[in-house]
Amino acid sequence: MKNVSKIIPCYAADTSGVCSALYEFGGMTVVHDASGCNSTYSTHDEPRWYDRRSMIYISAVTELDLVMGNDEKLIADIVSAAKDGQPEFIALCGSPMPMMTGFDYRAVAEDIQHRTGIPTFGIKTNGTRSYVDGASKALLALVKEFVHDMPKEDFDGIAINIIGATPLDFGLTGAVESMKKLYSRPKMKVISSIGMGGTLDEIRKAASANVNLVVSYCGLPAARYMEKEFGIPYICGVPLGDTIQAGALGSFMYETAHDGISRMMAAMCRGRSTDERAERLVIGEAVLAGSIAFEWSIMTRHAVDVICPPDIDAELSPDKKDMPLYAEEDIKAYIKDRGIKEVVADPLYKYIIPEGCRLIELPHFAFSGRCFAKDMKDPTCNDFLDDLVLAINKVK
DSSP states (O other), X not given: OTTOOSSSOOOOBHHHXXXXXXXXXXXXXXXXXXXXXXXXXXXXXXXXXXXXOXXXXXXXXXXXXXXXXXXXXXXXXXXXXXHHHOOSOEEEEEOHHHHHHTOXXXXXXXXXXXHHOSOEEEEOOOSSSBHHHHHHHHHHHHHHHHOOOOOOOOOSSEEEEEEOOOHHHHTTSSXXXXXXXXXXXXXXXXXXXXXXXXXXXXXXXXXXXXXXXXOSGGGHHHHHHHHHHHOOOEEEOOOOSSSHHHHHHHHHHHHHHHHOOOEEHHHHTOOOOTTOOOOEEEESOHHHHHHHHHHHHHHHTSOEEEEOSSOOOGGGOTTSOEEOOOSXXXXXXXXXXXXXXXEEEOGGGGGTSOTTOEEEEOOOHHHHGGGGGGGOOOTXXXXXXXXXXXXXXXXX
């Protein structure tokens, strides 16, 4: 059977992506699923749960409710909970069961909003896609609901929105705080962080920015929407400490803000020949993995490929070098057939990497969860790249 994880785990589901993306903004997230499943979304895939609570609920749907189409029970429960909690908004997402019965998220969300007067949106998830799909839809819904056109910042420089950071990709490493500090300098300021490390009030001002920094694929749909609606161009990339890549990212942000042309830096700046056969590989989320691959290619002066088991957009990889390989057998075969010598990936990938290929460990919370959470590091700090270089040199 194709795309079945027999050895390595699967990535966090789209429902977890919704819960993670909306966690900090004072809303109420309801997952339409069976009783007892809430712990998966709110604890197993959510490292903030024990220090910072959020209104994440489960509908506790029964088989009879689904078969008979008893949506009134769900609506009444959400309305009652909303009256008690007074959330800023209500988000409703789903699991495989409502998918099979054809649950109408938009209609139910409209009914709830009519009864409560609270902004409500349905996010059509089904638990079978990765967290990237769910988080993308959640951030897009958030932007559509709360970001409205407004004058640009009266500021002699660039005003930035950071879009797409969640603990599923960056862990609780202080990455957003580091990026805010990095871009809080003369002629640069951060308007909002649409993901973690931000507030809903800041997001309401997001249209006043003149460039969006997309730090994960999760933020790309929201950035594209803001480009279309408010004329804010975007650039995809993660600043990796004090590096050539990070410096280039800052320069490209200035260019992007002034010429209005969006850029995919992770793919655009790889600096390799399309016919060069790579012996090095990064496995992970598209934007962060692409940024690491760029810096690694600069260090080694050789091509570096990227495999993105979560979702990937073709525009992130115009040279077709970044591949959305989902099945573990496909990833294993690619490494073996291409003669890959070194791989940067989560430690659990060691179980499918062929003999003779070296693994440089880079924990990914959306993949291995808490197993290696304490080993995750802020990718924007200098220590991250120093440790990566040491690890690469160590395995040679």
